[in-house]
Amino acid sequence: MTRKRRRLWILVACGLGLGSATALTLSAFSDSLVFFVSPSDLVKGTQNARTVRLGGLVEQGSVERSGGGKPVATFRVTDGANSVKVTYAGILPDLFREGQGVVTLGTLQPDGTFRASEVLAKHDxxxxxxxxxxxxxxxxxxxxxxxxxxxxxxxxxxxxxxxxT
Amino acid sequence: MTHLPFIVASYALGVAIPIGFGLAAFLRMGRARRRLAAIDPRARRGGLA
Amino acid sequence: MRSAVGTPQTGRSLHRFANPGQFLRLSGAVLPWLTAGAIALTALGLGWGLFFAPADWQQGDAVRIMYVHVPAAWLASSGYLALAVCSVLSLVWRHPLADLAAVEIGPVGAGFTALCLATGSLWGKPMWGAWWVWDARLTSVLVLFFLYLGHVALVRAFDDPTRGYRAGAILALVGVVNLPIIKFSVDWWNTLHQPASITLTGAPTMALSMLWPLLIAAIGYMLAFAAIVIARTRAAVLERRIRSLLMARAASDGGEAATSMLPQEGV
Structure with a gap:
C-alpha cells in the first residue's frame, strides 16, 4: 500500500514538473507558434523583408481582379485596426470573398504592399x-x-x- | 454534390478503417480461441469463449 | 488455471477485474451489444451526414467530411486519454489487464488519428486551398500520431514484456501534455484551423440538423473504438494463457515441440 502510494506521488510530482516545464516553454516560444501575424503586427514593422504569413479578413469593397494571362487580384487584409494591401497572382480558393478570413504567405514590399505567393481561406x-x-x-x-x-x-x-433535417 | 471525390474518399476511409480493425480483432480472437481449445479442452466449457 | 496465468489473487477491489476469467466473462457478455450499437449508430450517423444533413451555406457539400473527421479527432484524443489511464494503473497499481489493454489501445488509437489526419487533409484541400499547413493544431495532432506510433514500437521492443509495459506507460504519460495543447491550440495561437464549434461551456455554433448526425456518428465511433479494444484485449488474454499453458507443458514433460513454439517470456 505504501509502495503504491509512493509510486503515485512520484508520478504526480513528475507530472507537475513536466507540465510546468511545457507551459513555460510554450509561453516562451509563443511568438513563433502563431501561424500568421495580423496587419497591425506587420505595420509595426518587426516583420520587414521577411517571408511571413499575414492573416485577417478581406476588407469590404477592396477586391479588384484583373484578367490577362494570369489572374491577378489585389485586396486589403484587415484586423479592424489596420489593413494592408495584398497583391496575388494566381487562383484564389473557392471560399475567398469579401469579409472572409484569409491567410496569405509573402513579403512586405518597400512600398507598403504585401506580395503574396499563396492565399489560403480560413473559415470560422x-x-x-x-x-x-x-x-x-x-x-x-x-x-x-x-x-x-x-x-x-x-x-x-x-x-x-x-x-x- | 460539390467536391464529391474528397467526400467519397473521406467516407471510404471512415468506414474502412474501423471495419478493418474490427475484422482483424475478430479473426485474431477466433484464432486464439481455437488454439487454446486445441491445447486445453477445459477452455471450451469454461466460459472463456 | 489462475495460477497458470500468473495473476496475483490479492482480492483487493481494483484487482477484481485483473482476474482474466472475470474479464473474459464480463467482456464476452458486453461485446455483442457494443458491436451492434457501434455498427447501428455509425451507420445512422454517417448515412445521415452523407445523404440527409444540409449542405453548409459557404462550404457546400464538403462540410459532410466533418461527420467523419470530427468523431475521428475526438477518438484520437480520448483514446490517448484511455491509454494514459491504463498507464497510471500499470505504473502505480501494476494492474496486469491495464498492461494488456495499453498495448492494444496503441495501434487502434494510431489508426483513428491517421483517419483524422487524412480526412482533415481531404477537407483542407478544397476549403482552405492546402492539403497540409504547419499550424499549431495540425502539428500537435501529428505529434499525437507519432506518440501513438512510439508507444506501439516501445512496448514491443523488449524481450521482457514487463519492461516494455513500464517504458510504454512512461512514454504515454509524458505525451499527455500534448492533449491540452491539441485542445487549446486554436484558442492560444493564431491557427488556420477554426476554433471548436462544440464546447462544454457555450452553445454549439452549428445548426441542429448538423449537430444530431455529428453526435450520433461520434457515439458510434466511440462504441466502435471500445469494441475493437475490448476484442483485442480478449484475444491478448487468451494468447497469454496459451503461452503459459505451453510453457507449463514444456516444463512438465520437457517436450521440445512445445518449447520451440514458445516466445521467451516470463508470465
Missing amino acids: ETYMPKEVADALKRSGHWNPDAGPPPPASTWNTLAGNKPG
Whole structure:
C-alpha cells in the first residue's frame, strides 16, 4: 500500500514538473507558434523583408481582379485596426470573398504592399445550412459581409422557418 | 454534390478503417480461441469463449 | 488455471477485474451489444451526414467530411486519454489487464488519428486551398500520431514484456501534455484551423440538423473504438494463457515441440 502510494506521488510530482516545464516553454516560444501575424503586427514593422504569413479578413469593397494571362487580384487584409494591401497572382480558393478570413504567405514590399505567393481561406467555426443563411439574409438579421452570424440557438426563430433535417 | 471525390474518399476511409480493425480483432480472437481449445479442452466449457 | 496465468489473487477491489476469467466473462457478455450499437449508430450517423444533413451555406457539400473527421479527432484524443489511464494503473497499481489493454489501445488509437489526419487533409484541400499547413493544431495532432506510433514500437521492443509495459506507460504519460495543447491550440495561437464549434461551456455554433448526425456518428465511433479494444484485449488474454499453458507443458514433460513454439517470456 505504501509502495503504491509512493509510486503515485512520484508520478504526480513528475507530472507537475513536466507540465510546468511545457507551459513555460510554450509561453516562451509563443511568438513563433502563431501561424500568421495580423496587419497591425506587420505595420509595426518587426516583420520587414521577411517571408511571413499575414492573416485577417478581406476588407469590404477592396477586391479588384484583373484578367490577362494570369489572374491577378489585389485586396486589403484587415484586423479592424489596420489593413494592408495584398497583391496575388494566381487562383484564389473557392471560399475567398469579401469579409472572409484569409491567410496569405509573402513579403512586405518597400512600398507598403504585401506580395503574396499563396492565399489560403480560413473559415470560422459556424456551420449553417444554406436555407437558414438565405432566410437570415432575406429577413435582414444578418449580413455576411458585415460580421459573424447571430448565435445558432436563435436561427430557427430569426429565420422564421425550421431548418430541414 | 460539390467536391464529391474528397467526400467519397473521406467516407471510404471512415468506414474502412474501423471495419478493418474490427475484422482483424475478430479473426485474431477466433484464432486464439481455437488454439487454446486445441491445447486445453477445459477452455471450451469454461466460459472463456 | 489462475495460477497458470500468473495473476496475483490479492482480492483487493481494483484487482477484481485483473482476474482474466472475470474479464473474459464480463467482456464476452458486453461485446455483442457494443458491436451492434457501434455498427447501428455509425451507420445512422454517417448515412445521415452523407445523404440527409444540409449542405453548409459557404462550404457546400464538403462540410459532410466533418461527420467523419470530427468523431475521428475526438477518438484520437480520448483514446490517448484511455491509454494514459491504463498507464497510471500499470505504473502505480501494476494492474496486469491495464498492461494488456495499453498495448492494444496503441495501434487502434494510431489508426483513428491517421483517419483524422487524412480526412482533415481531404477537407483542407478544397476549403482552405492546402492539403497540409504547419499550424499549431495540425502539428500537435501529428505529434499525437507519432506518440501513438512510439508507444506501439516501445512496448514491443523488449524481450521482457514487463519492461516494455513500464517504458510504454512512461512514454504515454509524458505525451499527455500534448492533449491540452491539441485542445487549446486554436484558442492560444493564431491557427488556420477554426476554433471548436462544440464546447462544454457555450452553445454549439452549428445548426441542429448538423449537430444530431455529428453526435450520433461520434457515439458510434466511440462504441466502435471500445469494441475493437475490448476484442483485442480478449484475444491478448487468451494468447497469454496459451503461452503459459505451453510453457507449463514444456516444463512438465520437457517436450521440445512445445518449447520451440514458445516466445521467451516470463508470465
